[in-house]
Amino acid sequence: MHELSLALSLIEVVEQEAAARGGLRVRAVRLRVGALAGVSTEALAFAYEVACEGTGLAGSRLVAEATPGRELEVTGLEVEG
Amino acid sequence: MTAVTLVGAGPSAPAARVPLVGRPAVTARGGMLAPTRGPHGPKSALRVVGAGPSAPAARVPLVGRPAATARGGMLAPTRGPHGPKSALRLAEVGPRLVEVRCHLLKDNDVRARGLRARLRGAGVRCVSLVASPGAGKTALLEAVLAQCGERRVAALVGDLATDHDAARLARAGPGAFVRQINTGTLCHLEARMVESALEGCDLQQLDLLLIENVGNLVCPAAYDLGEDLRLVLASVTEGEDKPLKYPTIFNTADAAVITKLDLAAAAGCDLALLRSNIEAVRPGMAVYEVSSRTGAGMAALLQRMAEG
Numbered sequence: 001m002h003e004l005s006l007a008l009s010l011i012e013v014v015e016q017e018a019a020a021r022g023g024l025r026v027r028a029v030r031l032r033v034g035a036l037a038g039v040s041t042e043a044l045a046f047a048y049e050v051a052c053e054g055t056g057l058a059g060s061r062l063v064a065e066a067t068p069g070r071e072l073e074v075t076g077l078e079v080e081g
Numbered sequence: 082m083t084a085v086t087l088v089g090a091g092p093s094a095p096a097a098r099v100p101l102v103g104r105p106a107v108t109a110r111g112g113m114l115a116p117t118r119g120p121h122g123p124k125s126a127l128r129v130v131g132a133g134p135s136a137p138a139a140r141v142p143l144v145g146r147p148a149a150t151a152r153g154g155m156l157a158p159t160r161g162p163h164g165p166k167s168a169l170r171l172a173e174v175g176p177r178l179v180e181v182r183c184h185l186l187k188d189n190d191v192r193a194r195g196l197r198a199r200l201r202g203a204g205v206r207c208v209s210l211v212a213s214p215g216a217g218k219t220a221l222l223e224a225v226l227a228q229c230g231e232r233r234v235a236a237l238v239g240d241l242a243t244d245h246d247a248a249r250l251a252r253a254g255p256g257a258f259v260r261q262i263n264t265g266t267l268c269h270l271e272a273r274m275v276e277s278a279l280e281g282c283d284l285q286q287l288d289l290l291l292i293e294n295v296g297n298l299v300c301p302a303a304y305d306l307g308e309d310l311r312l313v314l315a316s317v318t319e320g321e322d323k324p325l326k327y328p329t330i331f332n333t334a335d336a337a338v339i340t341k342l343d344l345a346a347a348a349g350c351d352l353a354l355l356r357s358n359i360e361a362v363r364p365g366m367a368v369y370e371v372s373s374r375t376g377a378g379m380a381a382l383l384q385r386m387a388e389g
Contacts, residue, residue, distance in 0.1 A: 073184050076179060
């Protein structure tokens with residue numbers, strides 16, 4: 001239900017991590033989405049796609065791994081180079 | 082804290098969809114890109130990352146002698162369909178996965194921890210209420226404010242729009258620090274909103290901080306507000322199966338409050354069933370039954386709110 005605001009947080013987190021690593025060009029973001037996190041992966045992916053437009057992450061995609069807990073955690077970035 | 086390490090491609094890295102032709106290229110990390118034999122060749126240990134639909138360059142076969150780029154990657158001339166326009170493209174220099182451990186709600190969690198420490202340092206108890214719209218959150222807070230007597234109480238109340246609830250609470254607790262938080266379209270409160278709403282509030286002058294979340298049984302579950310006690314409300318008019326339908330919010334709360342007890346008979350509510358449904362979702366959860374209108378059950382709840 002609040003996937004758009006989560007997508008905005010996600011973009012912020014990924015941009016920070018990418019910048020901290022010297023400006024990575026991110027192709028995909030891997031994250032773990034817990035069953036109890038209250039998040040619809042489909043809605044999050046859609047919100048992410050829309051929210052990415054006009055940012056350095058435009059065109060990147062989400063790779064979500066379903067987990068049983070409450071986690072909502074970025075675990076890795078697939079990057080160019 | 083966030084740990085960042087560099088690792089190679091994991092087993093789930095996307096497989097290469099692009100055959101690499103010609104000379105092996107030296108990658109940025111000093112490894113070699115082995116030429117593959119296309120889709121039917123032997124499975125190569127080396128795969129090219131990110132040849133998804135959003136990476137058009139990756140669909141172009143790489144041919145000829147690669148050239149080194151400033152970053153140590155390789156630029157290969159291509160023979161793309163549009164000629165010179167696509168003369169140079171960054172070659173696929175191997176899969177790379179940067180491992181990151183970063184909770185998505187990190188910012189909120191950090192702020193919530195800070196709030197909790199500030200409030201505890203000032204000796205303030207913080208209680209938040211979550212429930213569906215119309216469950217009786219504001220009426221409960223009105224009753225709490227009216228019964229607080231000498232206790233010094235502040236209340237923050239979240240809604241998408243209007244300051245109706247803040248006006249009600251200000252009437253119920255004259256002199257109390259009351260702030261409305263309008264979230265616009267947002268379906269929940271976040272720790273930073275609580276921080277902002279508390280600006281100008283002298284925590285040293287407070288005993289109890291009450292926070293009424295936006296009426297919603299889904300999203301508030303994910304956001305820590307720095308509270309010591311989170312109460313989830315279920316009114317007798319909502320149906321006994323609310324806990325079964327919205328287990329997440331019951332799992333993130335510390336205690337449950339059944340509200341509108343005075344309407345139970347009129348609503349035909351089976352209180353035993355409602356209690357057993359809460360127990361089924363969250364075994365051992367404390368359940369308080371109250372009527373904000375008559376004051377029934379309020380003493381026990383007030384005591385819990387005061388002691389955690």
